[in-house]
Amino acid sequence: MNYDYLIVGSGLYGAVFARKATDAGKSVLVIDKRSNIGGNVYTEDIEGIHVHKYGAHIFHTNIKEVWDYVNQFAEFNRFTNSPVANYKGELFSLPFNMYTFNKMWGVVTPEEAAAKIEEQRKAAGITEPKNLEEQAISLVGTDIYEKLIKGYTQKQWGRPCTELPAFIIKRLPVRLTFDNNYFNALYQGIPKGGYTKMVANMLDGIEVRLGVNYLDNKDEFDAMADKVIFTGPIDEYFGFKLGYLEYRSVRFENEVLDKPNFQGNAAVNYTDAETPWTRIIEHKWFEFGKDDDGNDLPKTVISREFSSEWKPGDEPYYPVNDEKNGKLYQEYKALGDKEEKVIFGGRLGEYKYYDMDAVIKSALDMAKKELG
Numbered sequence: 001m002n003y004d005y006l007i008v009g010s011g012l013y014g015a016v017f018a019r020k021a022t023d024a025g026k027s028v029l030v031i032d033k034r035s036n037i038g039g040n041v042y043t044e045d046i047e048g049i050h051v052h053k054y055g056a057h058i059f060h061t062n063i064k065e066v067w068d069y070v071n072q073f074a075e076f077n078r079f080t081n082s083p084v085a086n087y088k089g090e091l092f093s094l095p096f097n098m099y100t101f102n103k104m105w106g107v108v109t110p111e112e113a114a115a116k117i118e119e120q121r122k123a124a125g126i127t128e129p130k131n132l133e134e135q136a137i138s139l140v141g142t143d144i145y146e147k148l149i150k151g152y153t154q155k156q157w158g159r160p161c162t163e164l165p166a167f168i169i170k171r172l173p174v175r176l177t178f179d180n181n182y183f184n185a186l187y188q189g190i191p192k193g194g195y196t197k198m199v200a201n202m203l204d205g206i207e208v209r210l211g212v213n214y215l216d217n218k219d220e221f222d223a224m225a226d227k228v229i230f231t232g233p234i235d236e237y238f239g240f241k242l243g244y245l246e247y248r249s250v251r252f253e254n255e256v257l258d259k260p261n262f263q264g265n266a267a268v269n270y271t272d273a274e275t276p277w278t279r280i281i282e283h284k285w286f287e288f289g290k291d292d293d294g295n296d297l298p299k300t301v302i303s304r305e306f307s308s309e310w311k312p313g314d315e316p317y318y319p320v321n322d323e324k325n326g327k328l329y330q331e332y333k334a335l336g337d338k339e340e341k342v343i344f345g346g347r348l349g350e351y352k353y354y355d356m357d358a359v360i361k362s363a364l365d366m367a368k369k370e371l372g
Helices: 012-023 064-070 098-105 110-123 132-140 142-157 195-202 214-222 283-287 323-337 356-371
Strands: 003-008 028-032 043-046 049-052 059-061 084-087 090-093 187-189 207-210 225-230 247-257 267-270 279-282 300-309 342-344
Touching: 003 012, 003 214, 012 028, 012 195, 012 225, 012 356, 043 195, 049 195, 049 283, 049 300, 059 064, 059 356, 064 356, 084 142, 090 098, 090 142, 098 110, 098 142, 110 132, 110 142, 132 142, 142 300, 214 225, 279 283, 283 300, 323 342
Parallel strands: 003 028, 003 225, 028 207, 084 267, 225 342
Antiparallel strands: 043 049, 059 187, 084 090, 247 300, 267 279, 279 300
């Protein structure tokens, strides 16, 4: 059979494009090398808990078009992301706000907090931040940088903060208010029933083949469709012929605990350099400790996250968007632009650190462009 679109990957970008193309009357085949749909937002059920298998995903957006779109496929709860930072047993509020500043310095008013940050920024002699360390100190001062940013960031990226670009931390929320909501987003929540259910609703009625690797039989698959939407790594598509784009990868250690509550919060970041994991996720708190029927769950599932340097064969998570990788991506993009029937999309196809709403917006925009 000949399809209008072959979509490689059933993550958010692939699922959204597949839905839009199908609704526009196009014939679509979705394939995925994994044994499940959903890409990295896949959730699996363990002890009645929707476990985020590839790391915590909290939906948040200010884009009404995107919010309206996803609400066609899921009902979202009112979960608000309020992580906690654990520094050697001391607990601090995230994002950095008046609770954090009070605990760190004993300050009570926003004016006192701002003065303390300014005093530490001046003492460090920073005017134009040239790297992540300088950017962080200019935003929140030396004390908070040393306790709550430095160790965590170096574990996350595997590089000293002085070698990381300043822009990585520019999106860090800093507030002179008592607001514990990490995301300054109009719309926020977790799909009831988990992300897998939401993606399954997007792909309802669409042919999906799992456990199928497009690149193993590329010519055969290409012959089946007029156009290909490729959401895998762009460098892998071209056989890594210009070299490997770099990523950070993440390893998860999951544990089912025979107790109702381990840490009392969905996310606790471990910000000291000595603790090997970056954070612990307790998945049940994304849905307020309840199962799908609203019952309290007697057990809990936790995931310790360990950040690592990516190597071929590992799962790629975070693109390392430094100058060297940016240049290499542009070379691959130039090759991609010459592929007449292939569209590269999503986090891996565009080598971009995408939030979920931005991936969906990108897919919606591409569908508009393609389908009219």
